[in-house]
Amino acid sequence: MSNTRNVNNIDYHDKAVCIENLTVKYGETLAIAGVSLNVEDGDYLGIIGPNGGGKTTLLKAIIGLVPPASGEIVIYGKKTGKTRRLLGYVPQVTALDKSFPITVHEVVLTGMLNPSFTLFHKYTQSDMEKGDELLERVGIYNLRGRMISELSGGEFQKMLIARALAVDPKLLLLDEPTASVDANSREQIFSLLNELNKSMTIILVTHDLLAVSSYVKTLACLNGKLVYHGEAELNEDVVNALYGCPIDLIAHGVPHRVLKKHKEDE
Ligand SMILES: Nc1ncnc2c1ncn2[C@@H]1O[C@H](COP(=O)(O)OP(=O)(O)OP(=O)(O)O)[C@@H](O)[C@H]1O
Numbered sequence: 001m002s003n004t005r006n007v008n009n010i011d012y013h014d015k016a017v018c019i020e021n022l023t024v025k026y027g028e029t030l031a032i033a034g035v036s037l038n039v040e041d042g043d044y045l046g047i048i049g050p051n052g053g054g055k056t057t058l059l060k061a062i063i064g065l066v067p068p069a070s071g072e073i074v075i076y077g078k079k080t081g082k083t084r085r086l087l088g089y090v091p092q093v094t095a096l097d098k099s100f101p102i103t104v105h106e107v108v109l110t111g112m113l114n115p116s117f118t119l120f121h122k123y124t125q126s127d128m129e130k131g132d133e134l135l136e137r138v139g140i141y142n143l144r145g146r147m148i149s150e151l152s153g154g155e156f157q158k159m160l161i162a163r164a165l166a167v168d169p170k171l172l173l174l175d176e177p178t179a180s181v182d183a184n185s186r187e188q189i190f191s192l193l194n195e196l197n198k199s200m201t202i203i204l205v206t207h208d209l210l211a212v213s214s215y216v217k218t219l220a221c222l223n224g225k226l227v228y229h230g231e232a233e234l235n236e237d238v239v240n241a242l243y244g245c246p247i248d249l250i251a252h253g254v255p256h257r258v259l260k261k262h263k264e265d266e
Pocket residue numbers: 026029030031049050051052053054055056057058
């Protein structure tokens with residue numbers, strides 16, 4: 001993938017994400033191995049898999065936060081490192097300090113900063129207005145002056161989505177945006193993501209298997225390597241390869257048990 005057209009004559013500008021044979025290590029720990037994955041422009045991809053399966057690592061590699069040990073990633077025809085203005089990122093909330101003394105509006109404004117900003121950066125009036133518009137868009141304008149320590153889980157996630165939208169991304173990446181949110185906020189977040197998907201590609205890492213069939217367009221299953229990539233309806237073999245145990249899923253909006261019970265459960 002040294003240029004934007006490979007031997008198969010695929011134009012990488014047409015794709016949101018092209019990942020070829022990606023391996024990422026942390027020291028001696030192999031986090032993901034040999035992952036190849038193409039994401040179409042306009043897709044809404046869900047990534048699922050067990051704890052430690054490499055989901056967060058894959059997102060971080062796409063963003064350029066962790067370097068590949070081998071393999072290549074191209075985002076809308078650009079190599080990682082040159083894609084900042086294309087990407088919006090909603091990290092796992094556990095990676096953030098909720099006690100930091102900052103308001104909701106101020107957090108959203110930080111999404112507009114580029115890496116060369118100084119401590120004395122002054123936002124313009126249009127930055128301030130854009131911050132307000134983004135808060136309106138995610139439905140929490142009324143909370144603009146509130147300290148982030150005083151937000152519910154759902155409000156916090158909506159604020160992070162607003163911040164990620166500050167660069168007007170073509171690709172929005174979210175790491176478990178419905179973790180620790182109530183059922184009502186969960187619905188609101190998925191409805192917001194559906195709306196956003198009309199104008200941007202979305203990649204969503206989730207443990208929320210209920211969301212998988214109901215909301216996303218395509219699905220990738222990661223357990224160190226890519227076990228499955230395709231339509232958003234799982235079959236027994238894939239779930240078994242991923243989790244190796246019975247698990248509740250929603251298919252066509254109807255809860256059912258995808259795998260047979262373990263012998264000891266009977
Ligand atoms: N900073 C790090 N240093 C060392 N090892 C790491 C680091 N981050 C992740 N790992 C390891 O890499 C592997 C993949 O982790 P990763 O967080 O990507 O998985 P995940 O699928 O997102 O897990 P979870 O569902 O629990 O969030 C795990 O073995 C993890 O322990």
